[in-house]
Amino acid sequence: MGRTLAEKVWEQHVVRRAEGEPDLLYIDLHLVHEVTSPQAFDGLRMAGRKVRRPDLTIATEDHNVPTVLGPISDPVSKTQVETLRKNCAEFGVRLHPMGDAGQGVVHIIGPQFGLTQPGMTIVCGDSHTSTHGAFGGIAFGIGTSEVEHVLATQTLPAYRPKTMAIEVSGELPTGVTAKDLILAIIAKIGTGGGQGYIVEYRGEAVRKLSMEGRMTVCNMSIEAGARAGMIAPDETTFEYLKGRPHAPTGAAWDAAVEYWKSLTTDADAVFDTVVEIDASTLTPFVTWGTNPGQGAPLGTAVPVPEETDDPAAARRALEYMGLTAGTPLREIAVDTVFVGSCTNGRLEDLRAAAEVLRGRKVVTRTLIVPGSMLVKLQAEQEGLHEVFKAAGAEWREAGCSMCLGMNPDTLAPGERSASTSNRNFEGRQGKGGRTHLVSPAVAAATAVTGKLTAPADLA
Amino acid sequence: MEAFTTHTGRVVPLRRSNVDTDQIIPAVWLKQVSRTGFEKGLFSAWREDPGFVLNQPAYQGASILVSGPDFGTGSSREHAVWALQQYGFRVVIAARFGDIFRNNSTKMGLLPVVLPAETVEALQSAAEADPALEVTVDLGERRVVWAGESAGFEIDDYTRWRLMEGLDDIGLTLRNADDIAAYENGRQSWLPTTV
Ligand code: SF4
Numbered sequence: 107m108g109r110t111l112a113e114k115v116w117e118q119h120v121v122r123r124a125e126g127e128p129d130l131l132y133i134d135l136h137l138v139h140e141v142t143s144p145q146a147f148d149g150l151r152m153a154g155r156k157v158r159r160p161d162l163t164i165a166t167e168d169h170n171v172p173t174v175l176g177p178i179s180d181p182v183s184k185t186q187v188e189t190l191r192k193n194c195a196e197f198g199v200r201l202h203p204m205g206d207a208g209q210g211v212v213h214i215i216g217p218q219f220g221l222t223q224p225g226m227t228i229v230c231g232d233s234h235t236s237t238h239g240a241f242g243g244i245a246f247g248i249g250t251s252e253v254e255h256v257l258a259t260q261t262l263p264a265y266r267p268k269t270m271a272i273e274v275s276g277e278l279p280t281g282v283t284a285k286d287l288i289l290a291i292i293a294k295i296g297t298g299g300g301q302g303y304i305v306e307y308r309g310e311a312v313r314k315l316s317m318e319g320r321m322t323v324c325n326m327s328i329e330a331g332a333r334a335g336m337i338a339p340d341e342t343t344f345e346y347l348k349g350r351p352h353a354p355t356g357a358a359w360d361a362a363v364e365y366w367k368s369l370t371t372d373a374d375a376v377f378d379t380v381v382e383i384d385a386s387t388l389t390p391f392v393t394w395g396t397n398p399g400q401g402a403p404l405g406t407a408v409p410v411p412e413e414t415d416d417p418a419a420a421r422r423a424l425e426y427m428g429l430t431a432g433t434p435l436r437e438i439a440v441d442t443v444f445v446g447s448c449t450n451g452r453l454e455d456l457r458a459a460a461e462v463l464r465g466r467k468v469v470t471r472t473l474i475v476p477g478s479m480l481v482k483l484q485a486e487q488e489g490l491h492e493v494f495k496a497a498g499a500e501w502r503e504a505g506c507s508m509c510l511g512m513n514p515d516t517l518a519p520g521e522r523s524a525s526t527s528n529r530n531f532e533g534r535q536g537k538g539g540r541t542h543l544v545s546p547a548v549a550a551a552t553a554v555t556g557k558l559t560a561p562a563d564l565a
Numbered sequence: 566m567e568a569f570t571t572h573t574g575r576v577v578p579l580r581r582s583n584v585d586t587d588q589i590i591p592a593v594w595l596k597q598v599s600r601t602g603f604e605k606g607l608f609s610a611w612r613e614d615p616g617f618v619l620n621q622p623a624y625q626g627a628s629i630l631v632s633g634p635d636f637g638t639g640s641s642r643e644h645a646v647w648a649l650q651q652y653g654f655r656v657v658i659a660a661r662f663g664d665i666f667r668n669n670s671t672k673m674g675l676l677p678v679v680l681p682a683e684t685v686e687a688l689q690s691a692a693e694a695d696p697a698l699e700v701t702v703d704l705g706e707r708r709v710v711w712a713g714e715s716a717g718f719e720i721d722d723y724t725r726w727r728l729m730e731g732l733d734d735i736g737l738t739l740r741n742a743d744d745i746a747a748y749e750n751g752r753q754s755w756l757p758t759t760v
Contacts, residue, residue: 121748122741127723130741132748134756142642144598153735158745164759170596182596189598200759221757233641233665249643249669251734259738261745265721267664297583298635298661331638333664354755362755397583397638419582512592531587531639533610 108372110269111338112304115244115369119227121261128263134226134243136256138165138199139212140190141512142231146254147193159260160198164221165190168211171204172514173475173502178204183513197257210478210504213237213448217321218480220350224339224366229256234448234528236327239336240320241343242369244304246334267304267333268378271371274309276386281562283458284319285450285526285545287311287383288326289391289401295381296415297399300332303379306371307337311385317346318454325449326528329398338370390560392435393530393543395423400530404548404560408433426532427540428520435558438542442523443472443553444535445546446502447509450526451477453484455546460490462550462561463497472499472553473515475507499553511536524552566674568731572655573701574628576711577618578689584632585639586666590648603644604651623696629656631688637666637677646673656702658709660685671724672734678702678709684716704729 109117122130136159143165150157157163167190170183178184187204194201202208208215213234216222224242229235231253238245248262256262272291278284292299305327307320315323320337327335344363347353354362393401394408400423402409410431411420424431429438445451445459456476474494476482482504485491491501508515509527511534517523519538526549527534530541542558551559594606611617618624630649636659637645646669649657657675660682670677680688691712692698700711704725709716727734738745 122744130738130744132745132752134752135759141595145600145643148598148600155735161758161760169592180596186596186598221759223757226756231641231643233639247641247665249641249646249665249672251643251669251672255735255738258735259742259745260749261738263734263738297638301635301661301664328639331635331663352757352759354757358755362753365753397585416582418580422581510587510592512595529585529587529639531585533591534587537591537593537610 108375110371110375110377111242111306111336111369112244112269115225115227116266118225128265130261131227131264133229133256133260133262134162135216135221135228136163137212137216137228137230137235138163139168139232140186141169142250143193143253144186144189145250146257147197149254150257155258157197157199157257162260163199163257165194165199165201166209166212166215167204169506169510169512171505173505173507175503207479210480211448211451211506213325214451214477214481217241218478220347220353223347223353224343225369229262233328234325236332236335237321237325237448239327239334240317240324242336242339242366244334244336247328268302270300270303270305270332270379270381271377272305272307273380273382274307274311274385275382276311276384277314278311278385278388281547281560282388282390283545283547284315284322286388286391287385288323289393289398289543290388291383292326292330292398293401294383295330297329297397298331300327300330303332305332305335307335312337313340316454317342318452321452322449326398329528339366390545390548392548392558394427394429394435395420396426396530396532398528398530398543401543402435404435404558406435408435438558439556440470440522440524440542440552440558442517442521443468443470443549444508444523444525444527445549446473446475446477446507447527448477449528450546451475451481453481455526456481456485456490458546459550460493462547463499463553464493466497466554468498468553469556470553473502473508474499475502476504478504508535510534524549524558566731566733569655569674569676569704569728571701571703571705572628573699574655575626575696576629576631576688576692576698576700577624577627578692579618579630579632580689582633583635583638586637586642586645587639589637589645590642595642595644600647601651603648607648607652626653628653629658629700629702630654631685631692632657632659634660634682636662638663641665643669646670646675650675658685658688671728674728674731676702676704676728678718680709680716680718
């Protein structure tokens with residue numbers, strides 16, 4: 107019987123297999139950031155251990171960093187960042203600190219450097235590591251104990267998750283993006299729908315996505331509960347990788363591409379679960395509740411809790427969000443718009459927002475935060491920052507920013523945002539803040555009208 | 566890691582589904598670089614409500630959290646496990662857990678127990694009717710026992726053994742250092758390095 111892509115990549119990385127034990131899996135790339143690593147480095151120090159493969163490890167500062175120029179003013183955040191610097195120096199790990207041209211959100215910089223390649227195993231102490239699966243590898247988030255384990259051994263003991271295919275047929279209509287697709291998928295299968303699975307996104311609509319769109323889709327696999335999401339590599343993948351600083355060159359490139367081409371699910375392979383979705387029926391999608399599964403097409407209304415799968419959770423969500431059942435989603439007014447994060451902080455996302463904002467003015471506080479310093483540079487080379495500034499939006503430095511309430515960019519209690527990030531959990535963007543997850547295009551259109559809006563609604 | 570064999574304690578019934586790790590411990594608490602002091606951050610936003618179950622005197626000192634489905638979804642932060650443990654919990658029972666949270670728990674010796682949704686509800690109702698109710702979680706027998714009732718749960722043999730012995734994964738893996746070295750010798754030369 108044939109094998110799925112996930113099975114092929116998994117098998118390629120089994121260091122040791124023994125009856126009644128999890129597989130010991132080799133890790134090709136370990137990404138590190140300041141929040142989930144200090145206790146892991148401490149553990150190494152206490153046990154007198156070293157980092158086994160500093161050359162397969164890379165660190166950046168992202169979660170705590172302010173996105174306006176200047177030092178970190180919060181002393182606790184500052185200590186955490188300084189701790190990462192000390193640890194990286196002591197253990198010989200390459201670090202891209204604030205101010206460095208290579209700095210950025212951890213899941214943006216791996217692909218941008220060409221470190222993320224097909225068929226690799228990639229981990230990070232961060233659940234959105236699933237992003238990297240867009241290149242056809244197995245990438246998943248781990249906790250701090252596992253971070254320490256990978257630092258010490260470059261391996262992880264793990265049971266192979268089950269496999270799920272999400273078959274996306276048809277084509278996404280104009281104005282409907284990768285973000286809308288993944289929000290619709292999560293609403294369909296639920297926040298627990300992917301638990302215990304590696305998801306492979308397949309089908310015509312997925313093949314047509316750019317690498318950036320594929321990353322957006324894989325990024326949010328975790329919001330459907332999945333351990334990882336992946337997309338088989340193809341010409342789009344190779345095209346994206348070619349010429350990046352860490353991509354192979356010359357004969358090594360040819361050998362790599364030949365291998366990468368074998369990384370597809372065999373025609374006779376069987377998935378444990380198959381989900382089908384028709385892309386051509388989709389429209390811009392937004393969330394109304396407090397988990398990413400509580401979403402609906404923008405053209406609909408806030409649902410009646412009793413008509414949802416989990417009425418108690420929906421009632422609680424509407425209360426927290428300050429929403430009334432039956433209100434058209436287009437009538438929800440927001441205070442803040444955030445474009446950025448590892449979900450939608452790449453160049454293509456900024457272009458989509460700029461296209462909407464060109465020649466228009468924003469009526470809300472609007473933060474545009476590039477996912478990395480390189481994205482910032484590229485956007486400025488294209489003049490996107492001028493478009494944003496002319497529209498009245500704030501053009502910031504790279505970081506996680508308002509994706510999570512850990513740095514100075516937060517919502518005040520009761521404040522409402524349209525956000526291109528990935529989590530609308532209670533308090534995620536600041537205590538008492540209310541989040542609607544949207545695509546970059548919808549975020550930008552919303553900034554123009556002050557209410558949840560699609561670009562097509564703008565005159 | 567502290568070994569886990571059997572534990573008897575009282576129950577906190579948490580009647581919520583999708584308790585994501587941002588609720589278990591909000592991001593502002595993650596800035597510390599030590600491994601201690603996270604109990605103050607446990608459910609810190611929800612604890613501001615005096616009616617929240619953890620604030621009720623009857624449930625003080627309870628050590629088994631019984632939650633609605635999809636507990637520990639979202640962020641990979643192991644701080645969620647540390648906060649629960651440092652607050653005094655030894656066991657969390659739910660019908661479904663986030664995968665990363667469940668992994669993190671078993672690395673730290675906090676036992677995640679999956680029971681069917683109806684059993685979870687029965688246990689919550691029993692603890693609401695009688696907050697003094699004592700529940701025993703027996704890992705050796707893979708069984709939860711309370712007030713004449715009992716329910717079996719599944720956990721793989723390897724994880725169970727590791728928990729019962731209190732073994733550290735890194736030590737176990739390093740016994741196979743030769744296998745790791747052998748694997749490294751066979752890796753494709755084009756694979757990227759960060760240097
Ligand atoms: S941008 Fe948001 S989701 Fe992504 S790594 Fe940063 S905090 Fe996590």
